[in-house]
Amino acid sequence: MKKIYSLVVGLLLTASVWAQAPQKMSYQAVIRNSSNALITSTPVGMQISILQGSSTGTAVYVETQTPSTNANGLVSLEIGTGTVITGTFSAINWATGPYFIKTETDPTGGTAYTISGTNELMSVPYALFSANAGVGGFTHYLGEPYLGGIIYYLYKGSDGLEHGLIVAPTQSTSLAWQTSPTLVNANRTEDGVYNTTLMTGSPVKTYITSLGAGWYLPSIDELTKLWDNRYDVQKALRTGGYTLLSYNPYPSNYWSSTEYDATDALVFDFTTCAIGTNGKTSSFQYVRGVRAF
Numbered sequence: 304m305k306k307i308y309s310l311v312v313g314l315l316l317t318a319s320v321w322a323q324a325p326q327k328m329s330y331q332a333v334i335r336n337s338s339n340a341l342i343t344s345t346p347v348g349m350q351i352s353i354l355q356g357s358s359t360g361t362a363v364y365v366e367t368q369t370p371s372t373n374a375n376g377l378v379s380l381e382i383g384t385g386t387v388i389t390g391t392f393s394a395i396n397w398a399t400g401p402y403f404i405k406t407e408t409d410p411t412g413g414t415a416y417t418i419s420g421t422n423e424l425m426s427v428p429y430a431l432f433s434a435n436a437g438v439g440g441f442t443h444y445l446g447e448p449y450l451g452g453i454i455y456y457l458y459k460g461s462d463g464l465e466h467g468l469i470v471a472p473t474q475s476t477s478l479a480w481q482t483s484p485t486l487v488n489a490n491r492t493e494d495g496v497y498n499t500t501l502m503t504g505s506p507v508k509t510y511i512t513s514l515g516a517g518w519y520l521p522s523i524d525e526l527t528k529l530w531d532n533r534y535d536v537q538k539a540l541r542t543g544g545y546t547l548l549s550y551n552p553y554p555s556n557y558w559s560s561t562e563y564d565a566t567d568a569l570v571f572d573f574t575t576c577a578i579g580t581n582g583k584t585s586s587f588q589y590v591r592g593v594r595a596f
Contacts, residue, residue: 326393327383333376334418336410341376348409350416351382353395358403358421364390369412396442400424441465446535450517450596453539456528468521468593470529470536471514472545475590478506480558480583486565495522495593498560507558511592518592520560523578525593526571533573549589550574556581556588 330351334342346369353364366385372378382404383392395402402424407416443465447454452469460466481504489498499519502508511520521529529536533548540547549555555574558581562568567580570588581588 327381330382331379342410343376346371346412348413350407352405354403446539455532455536471592475510477586479586480568484566484583489562493524495519495560514592517594521593523559523561523569526559554587558588
């Protein structure tokens with residue numbers, strides 16, 4: 304396959320990070336034919352691929368365009384605005400590079416690409432990276448609608464990946480923790496999945512199960528995290544037209560999945576920001592499901 308002798312003149316974000324228009328970056332290259340002669344003032348067919356990992360890596364985004372070279376053989380185009388073949392430009396996670404730009408060119412303006420070249424993208428425009436990676440290198444953000452709920456807690460695990468907690472957009476009416484109080488050893492303050500699995504004879508668990516796979520009753524610590532980041536959650540819930548977290552009127556208590564003893568379980572009061580206990584058969588508490596990712 305013949306080579307393209309190309310020079311990347313500049314990379315420039317041409318749309319606001321949060322604009323409604325698609326993200327894009329400018330790309331320029333000098334096009335020469337197999338005889339090393341400039342191809343001037345001619346429409347050329349181009350396929351542009353963003354490759355991840357190496358010059359032969361996976362194509363995370365591919366598009367085609369038909370720009371025209373100028374009198375100096377220079378072609379200018381905006382990657383992200385062509386006819387998409389595969390992928391989504393705005394969804395590229397620039398933090399997981401390196402990335403390479405592969406161009407394939409048909410000097411006659413068609414799709415019989417006979418000239419090819421690949422250049423490593425040595426740096427990513429900051430605004431593109433920020434739009435995708437968010438503050439602190441996160442691709443997700445607090446208050447983001449995700450997996451059927453709203454993200455309210457984020458962290459990076461030892462695996463280097465993002466993890467977090469999501470709260471359901473709706474809540475139950477008041478429900479009892481158990482119909483017949485008994486100790487089930489759901490005593491973890493930080494692990495709602497563990498606790499929920501152990502809950503028996505529970506109207507609360509029946510409701511959580513109805514939400515679908517992956518949802519569970521939060522532990523008391525997971526409820527506390529929800530309180531800590533309630534600002535972002537409430538904004539997202541209100542914007543989405545969902546059920547807001549309850550403060551007033553009473554009840555504003557949410558059941559946790561953490562037991563206190565055989566007769567009581569821990570609750571979190573969103574009006575007073577207080578952890579307390581309530582009898583498991585009490586039906587004056589709301590239930591809000593959460594899930595992890």
